[in-house]
Amino acid sequence: MLSLRDIKLDLETKENLLNGVSLDIMPGKLTVITGPNGGGKTSLAKLIAGLYVPTSGQILLDGEDISHMSVTDRAKRGIAYAFQQPVAFKGITVRNLMEMASGTEMHESALCRILDRVGLCAREYMDRDMDSRLSGGEMKRIEIATVLARPAKYLLFDEPEAGIDLWSFSSLISAFEDLKKDEDRALLIISHQERILNIADNVAVIREGVITQYGTKDEVLPNLMQGGGCSPKGKEMY
């Protein structure tokens, strides 16, 4: 289990980014974090992955305090994080990146299996550079695929729906549903999407750096259901 205990986060440039957040992320479960823009969702993910260090509070990974552990060591301990904004690299191919993620050489069939989950054809993409010549949606899907390729126990996805077309999104939803069945892996997805909230086990709402609601999907969703526009992917909840 991954536990956040009374986490406070201040940055030099911004105080009270998170203000006493406690949350348990359990294997075999899909936890969805939602809430308004600027509420602190990405900051929380960065904190778990080690990009930020908490001002106070603790992060426990299967009982071990990892609050001050490096990004690399957390990754090696089984934390994987798909960024909200994918990072571009000149000269690093999709295959290179996937191999770094999986930690092994990958044959076309293995690449295919993973890229297919995000609606990409491996043959077409594996030798392309992960640079700005890829479209926004392509970059985003490759970013998600690098996390699907990780042999990690805790998988974090930051707004995986953003910029992704309807067809790839459906395939992604089924990938998440499959991952959920794995009793040894825990999923944490940051999302504004009804279709993702609908497959959640637990839902947390973060607003102004604090969790304002937490519970099972059935407990939390009814409270969120006030309006929101229709989109092909389902309603935007926040």
Add this chain to the structure above:
Amino acid sequence: MNSITEEILKEITDWDGIFSGAYSLRENGECISFQNSDNIRIVKKEDKSGIDIYISSAAKETVYIPACVTKSAVEDVVYNDFHVQSGADVVIVAGCGVHTDAEEGSAHNGIHRFFLEKDSRVVYKEKHVGIGNGAGKRVIDPVTYAELEENSVLEMETLQLHGVDRTTRDTKAVLGRGAKLKIHESILTDKDQSASTKFLVDLNGDDSSVDLVSRSVAKDDSVQEYSSVINGNVRCTGHSECDAILAGNGRVNASPALNAACIDASLIHEAAIGKIAGEQIIKLMTLGLTEEEAEEKIIAGFLGA
């Protein structure tokens, strides 16, 4: 051939004990062996050190012309001219290694000229390395001149990754109608090394094009200079891109120039110099790489190494 030459050959070419097909091998200022093929003829120059390489229309193959300097106090200058007939389609693997274990340095200056006739295609691959432990400087100063006739295509891939203390590269090309020039140059310098590279491209034939990509990494106290001049004299397209990564006290000066002398000349330059983006390192660290490993991967990818 001596064992250092063997070591250099393995690094700068795909040599595995034998060159099949045409080649000319230079060691310490002399051509120590060469071989013609049915379509490629190599002739020693009478008036100066070097060779003429005659590539016939029927040639669809690879020719090797590596040069190795294996000891100190060698000042090698060589003139190699490539005459590529209309319709030929070849890969030229050049490259040079300079080794010195002494106080005194060694140098190799290759002066290469390419004459590409109509519709011919050449891929030119060149890798430069310096090896050995002596304090003597390893210097490689290549001069390249290329004339591209109608619809001919020249692709140059040049790579200098380690050990060359000083280099001054000078590349000039003149393009005729529909000719295409593609250059991808990668240079890594470290310690107190310095590298200077200059390009001058004249787009003189309608619909000619040049795509010039330079990637450099300057580490430690090394210094690199880049300058390019693209003259668009007719209806043509030109693109140059100079990207550099700085590490330590590395310095890079880039001065790209575009001169358009025709309303239909379309010229673009892009340049970016700076240290490795923090988010790139962080991203790779989230995949389990250490900071050092992440930097290495980013630099290797960037240089195409």
